[in-house]
Amino acid sequence: MTRSVSNSRLANSRLANSCLANSRLGCLAGAALAVLAAVPLAPAQACEAHAAYKTEIAEAKSAVMAMDAWVPLAPPGLKAHAAYLVLMNHGTEARAVTAVSSPQYKHAMLHLSSMKNGVAMMQHLAQVDIPAGGKVAFEPHGLHIMLMGPKGPQAEGGTVDLAFTLDDGSTLEVAAKVMKRADAPAPMDHGAMGHGHKGM
Amino acid sequence: MIRPLSFIFVLIAAVGFGMSWGAAGAQAGALRVVEPDPPAALPEFALKDHRGKPFTAERFKGKWTLLSIGFTSCPDVCPFVLSNLDAVVTQLSVRVRPDNLPQVIFVAVDPKRDAPVLGEYVRHFNDDYLGVTGSHEELKKFVEGIDGFYRLGKPDKDGEYEVQHSASVIVVGPDARIHAKLSPPLPAGEVAEYIAQKRILFAREQRTN
Ligand SMILES: [Cu+2]
Numbered sequence: 457m458t459r460s461v462s463n464s465r466l467a468n469s470r471l472a473n474s475c476l477a478n479s480r481l482g483c484l485a486g487a488a489l490a491v492l493a494a495v496p497l498a499p500a501q502a503c504e505a506h507a508a509y510k511t512e513i514a515e516a517k518s519a520v521m522a523m524d525a526w527v528p529l530a531p532p533g534l535k536a537h538a539a540y541l542v543l544m545n546h547g548t549e550a551r552a553v554t555a556v557s558s559p560q561y562k563h564a565m566l567h568l569s570s571m572k573n574g575v576a577m578m579q580h581l582a583q584v585d586i587p588a589g590g591k592v593a594f595e596p597h598g599l600h601i602m603l604m605g606p607k608g609p610q611a612e613g614g615t616v617d618l619a620f621t622l623d624d625g626s627t628l629e630v631a632a633k634v635m636k637r638a639d640a641p642a643p644m645d646h647g648a649m650g651h652g653h654k655g656m
Numbered sequence: 657m658i659r660p661l662s663f664i665f666v667l668i669a670a671v672g673f674g675m676s677w678g679a680a681g682a683q684a685g686a687l688r689v690v691e692p693d694p695p696a697a698l699p700e701f702a703l704k705d706h707r708g709k710p711f712t713a714e715r716f717k718g719k720w721t722l723l724s725i726g727f728t729s730c731p732d733v734c735p736f737v738l739s740n741l742d743a744v745v746t747q748l749s750v751r752v753r754p755d756n757l758p759q760v761i762f763v764a765v766d767p768k769r770d771a772p773v774l775g776e777y778v779r780h781f782n783d784d785y786l787g788v789t790g791s792h793e794e795l796k797k798f799v800e801g802i803d804g805f806y807r808l809g810k811p812d813k814d815g816e817y818e819v820q821h822s823a824s825v826i827v828v829g830p831d832a833r834i835h836a837k838l839s840p841p842l843p844a845g846e847v848a849e850y851i852a853q854k855r856i857l858f859a860r861e862q863r864t865n
Contacts, residue, residue, distance in 0.1 A: 528735060530731070530735065530780070531728070531773065531776050531777040531779075531780035531781075532773075532776055532780075533772075533773045533776065534728060534729060534731070534773070534777075535729055535816070536729045536730070536731040537731050538731035538732045538735075562814075567732070569732045569733050571823055571840065574805075574822055574823060574824050574839055575805050575820050575821065575822055575823065576733040576820065576821055576822070576823035576840075577818070577820040578732065578733075578818055596732060596733075596735075596736040597732065597733055597736050597840065597841065600731070600732045602731060602732075603731070604816065605814075637735070637736075637739045638739075
């Protein structure tokens with residue numbers, strides 16, 4: 457069964473909000489990056505917090521950017537891996553991811569782990585919406601890129617190449633870093649993910 | 657035959673605190689705990705551990721156990737829960753003696769795909785984790801007896817299939833009885849706190865009895 461999702465839990469966190477408080481310095485870094493990539497991106501929309509992330513920021517023509525892309529190091533011999541990242545839409549139009557692929561895996565799919573009466577299950581999604589000025593986080597126990605049938609062994613520090621197809625026909629290429637869960641990027645919007653973050 | 661559940665879980669606590677991150681305003685869920693009152697007996701079962709040794713009720717005696725149900729080809733939820741439980745054990749290790757740390761047991765409900773990789777799988781998360789599996793008949797008996805659930809999905813054209821399973825963690829006491837069911841999200845700090853309290857309460861009860 458497939459359906460589309462607009463992940464309101466995550467999508468309601470508008471980029472502008474989370475960037476307002478950040479210093480000009482960080483925004484300059486973001487602006488420089490935008491110039492390099494020749495993408496019209498308002499400097500105010502890039503911010504220190506984003507520039508400081510470990511993984512590189514990838515951009516598509518449609519003003520959708522990816523960051524914090526990572527693949528948890530999995531026990532050897534497993535046929536299914538997962539990838540996580542944050543997709544941000546810096547544009548003024550809503551966008552959607554309609555497909556994902558990786559040359560290193562037989563199949564890649566947009567998946568959502570959901571819970572019904574305490575039972576965990578996964579759903580294949582036909583598309584994932586990213587509202588204008590919003591973002592969508594693929595995080596453990598939620599949205600994830602399901603990677604099936606690895607063509608080679610996984611190695612810590614390696615990368616997994618992902619290609620996202622967007623609904624405007626553009627492609628967003630992202631290199632996700634293979635890392636231990638303990639080293640994973642902190643979740644952006646909420647804690648309680650086992651990375652040792654404390655509230656307050 | 658599956659024995660109907662002879663105990664009721666009572667919602668006892670919604671511990672924890674709301675956490676908010678940045679400007680997003682989204683908040684993390686708090687740990688949800690339900691406890692059977694009184695603590696419930698474990699079902700009968702005949703399972704094997706990841707070393708191929710019989711796994712019996714004896715293995716629960718004298719220590720706290722965190723039971724997680726899942727399957728090894730699960731890329732998202734199961735590793736998330738297992739690494740969270742590792743964080744729980746790490747946090748508890750600064751508070752309790754090593755021999756008082758809870759053991760973590762992964763009940764692998766997809767024996768066909770799980771059994772060959774189970775040892776390596778659980779050790780990936782923690783050297784001390786125990787994986788157990790068995791026939792579907794025995795697994796069903798055990799899982800349903802601890803108020804859990806699982807179901808294998810239909811295979812796709814590649815023969816791959818999904819497994820739906822309870823994402824809750826079952827807490828078994830040193831008396832080999834079920835003391836609680838913890839539902840996700842499972843914030844490590846809150847789970848550790850809960851187990852630490854539970855240990856103290858249980859030890860106190862044992863002394864007064
Ligand atoms: Cu999945």
